[in-house]
Amino acid sequence: MAMKKLINDPANLVKELLAGFALAHGDKVSLTGSDLVVRAQAKSPDKVALVTLGGSGHEPALSGFVGEGMLDISVPGEIFAAPGPPRVLEALRLAKRDAGILFIVLNHAGDVLSAKVAMDLAAKEGILLRRVLTHEDMSGGPRGDGDDRRGLSGCLPVIKVAGAAAEQGRSLEACAEIAERMEAGMATLAVAVSGATHPCTGDVIAEIPDGMMVVGMGQHGEAGGGTQPLKTADATAEIMLDALLEDIHARPGEDLFVMLNGVGSTTLMELYLVLQRVKDLLETRGITLARSLVGEFLTVQEMGGFQMCVGRLDKELKALWDAPCSSPVWTVK
Amino acid sequence: MQFPGLDGEIVMGAITHGLLARMLRGAAAEVRENHEWLSRLDSVGGDGDHGTTMVRAMSRMEQALEADVSGKIPALLNDVGWAILGVDGGAIGPLLGMFFVSMAEGAEGLEALDVGDLAAAFEAGLAGVRAQTKAQPGDKTLVDALVPAVEALRAAAESGKEILEALHLAAEAAEAGAELTSTLQARFGRARNIKEQSIGTRDPGATSIALLFRGFEKGVEPHA
Numbered sequence: 001m002a003m004k005k006l007i008n009d010p011a012n013l014v015k016e017l018l019a020g021f022a023l024a025h026g027d028k029v030s031l032t033g034s035d036l037v038v039r040a041q042a043k044s045p046d047k048v049a050l051v052t053l054g055g056s057g058h059e060p061a062l063s064g065f066v067g068e069g070m071l072d073i074s075v076p077g078e079i080f081a082a083p084g085p086p087r088v089l090e091a092l093r094l095a096k097r098d099a100g101i102l103f104i105v106l107n108h109a110g111d112v113l114s115a116k117v118a119m120d121l122a123a124k125e126g127i128l129l130r131r132v133l134t135h136e137d138m139s140g141g142p143r144g145d146g147d148d149r150r151g152l153s154g155c156l157p158v159i160k161v162a163g164a165a166a167e168q169g170r171s172l173e174a175c176a177e178i179a180e181r182m183e184a185g186m187a188t189l190a191v192a193v194s195g196a197t198h199p200c201t202g203d204v205i206a207e208i209p210d211g212m213m214v215v216g217m218g219q220h221g222e223a224g225g226g227t228q229p230l231k232t233a234d235a236t237a238e239i240m241l242d243a244l245l246e247d248i249h250a251r252p253g254e255d256l257f258v259m260l261n262g263v264g265s266t267t268l269m270e271l272y273l274v275l276q277r278v279k280d281l282l283e284t285r286g287i288t289l290a291r292s293l294v295g296e297f298l299t300v301q302e303m304g305g306f307q308m309c310v311g312r313l314d315k316e317l318k319a320l321w322d323a324p325c326s327s328p329v330w331t332v333k
Numbered sequence: 334m335q336f337p338g339l340d341g342e343i344v345m346g347a348i349t350h351g352l353l354a355r356m357l358r359g360a361a362a363e364v365r366e367n368h369e370w371l372s373r374l375d376s377v378g379g380d381g382d383h384g385t386t387m388v389r390a391m392s393r394m395e396q397a398l399e400a401d402v403s404g405k406i407p408a409l410l411n412d413v414g415w416a417i418l419g420v421d422g423g424a425i426g427p428l429l430g431m432f433f434v435s436m437a438e439g440a441e442g443l444e445a446l447d448v449g450d451l452a453a454a455f456e457a458g459l460a461g462v463r464a465q466t467k468a469q470p471g472d473k474t475l476v477d478a479l480v481p482a483v484e485a486l487r488a489a490a491e492s493g494k495e496i497l498e499a500l501h502l503a504a505e506a507a508e509a510g511a512e513l514t515s516t517l518q519a520r521f522g523r524a525r526n527i528k529e530q531s532i533g534t535r536d537p538g539a540t541s542i543a544l545l546f547r548g549f550e551k552g553v554e555p556h557a
Contacts, residue, residue: 055422080380081422085430086415109521113427116465117418205380 003202010200025328028067037063037074048166049095052104055080061298067327070163082110088118100128100172106151107135132179138187138247139216152188153261153298154309164323186311187247194304233273244310252286259293259309347445359552360545361391374537383537410437435461452490473517475538482507504546511543
């Protein structure tokens with residue numbers, strides 16, 4: 001698969017994309033001298049700050065989640081590469097406050113390690129923080145085996161509710177509890193229908209055979225999933241939803257949210273078909289689709305497919321979901 | 334301490350700041366020479382960029398060496414560590430960075446390192462790495478090369494070996510440890526996804542550690 005992308009110098013790609021991103025969303029975010037993405041209007045220092053880190057190439061994630069009622073700072077790395085600890089530490093220093101920092105880390109080896117080193121160094125400087133790990137990819141391993149489950153697009157709803165709690169002036173402990181409750185009640189499953197290339201090297205990072213789809217692929221096309229013939233939107237929705245409902249032990253009478261995250265080249269048209277089927281399937285199981293979110297939030301270049309994230313919403317989480325926010329990907333007035 | 338004489342004779346009592354810089358440059362050269370091999374090893378279970386990442390780390394280390402005006406061993410190690418920590422991507426930047434940052438702490442206040450000091454500094458470096466990863470010996474990671482290398486250095490110090498011999502034994506132990514990883518199944522990092530397919534290939538991280546130690550030795554050899 002030959003790469004076809006409109007880029008300039010690959011060595012300068014991340015710098016250029018961040019500059020353009022900040023320009024496009026200048027009312028909500030701005031860029032620091034060392035390429036940290038911060039809120040255009042800083043949050044009051046007596047409120048808990050939210051910080052995250054992660055590789056680039058997944059736009060609009062993760063910097064698209066920065067804004068009022070969501071993240072305070074994102075630390076973008078190189079393409080598909082965790083930022084090194086010095087810039088993560090710089091972000092933690094920038095966010096330092098008595099109220100503390102909620103540090104959201106997606107479970108990927110590089111991110112976790114970089115975050116840990118930065119946290120150890122931050123602790124020596126008296127920076128108060130709590131880490132919340134998102135690891136909701138059910139294809140990684142059995143529930144409870146947190147190390148093997150990677151963090152996919154489920155970080156977005158976690159950031160939304162925890163960010164809303166922080167904006168309301170809730171304590172670090174309370175924000176962490178809310179983030180962990182949201183995270184514990186959710187699961188994500190990915191399906192890929194076509195592959196992707198690395199924008200700097202042109203290397204194929206995932207390849208899907210003609211006529212096939214793979215259920216259970218990770219963010220970078222890591223091995224370990226079910227390859228099967230391409231199915232209809234309805235059939236794909238059913239396979240994925242069944243697996244997810246079983247994973248979170250969903251019961252009749254519950255309220256769930258469903259997020260459909262297009263990963264690059266799958267159309268919104270397709271995602272709307274899937275959502276419609278998901279709603280019907282939930283109804284037949286006596287489950288209410290309480291909230292839904294459809295779009296491109298965390299992409300993998302031109303990969304085709306989507307991530308379905310399903311999670312429990314109690315009364316408090318629903319209220320936080322509906323609370324005002326203003327970020328490039330999600331705005332609630 | 335004496336520098337290698339023109340006759341090639343080496344009488345080395347301690348690692349000075351200057352010799353440490355040579356050790357580090359030797360390590361950078363060794364990695365650069367073998368980076369394609371490292372990437373090939375990584376393409377089996379990872380995304381094939383380990384060699385490139387290591388070269389980036391070594392370039393940053395060399396920049397730190399160029400910029401160093403402290404003349405002090407702990408400051409140099411700390412600068413090198415922070416430079417490597419700044420490499421984006423993968424586990425190697427944070428782990429190798431913390432290795433040197435922790436070594437700096439282990440060498441705090443020392444103007445020169447005799448064999449025992451060197452062993453202690455490397456032990457501090459190893460502890461710094463192990464504080465950051467749950468990987469144990471046998472998990473097919475860089476720990477499998479680093480642990481035997483540091484143990485060999487300590488054993489050499491205990492038995493009164495001089496520095497070049499001690500570094501040679503450490504390099505041999507690192508290489509043996511790295512070679513042994515080809516018989517192991519990956520349990521960490523992305524390579525764990527391919528499970529038994531990882532058997533038969535050396536771990537790229539462990540191989541990098543072996544190259545670093547080989548480079549440390551070459552860096553202080555008389556002809557270096």
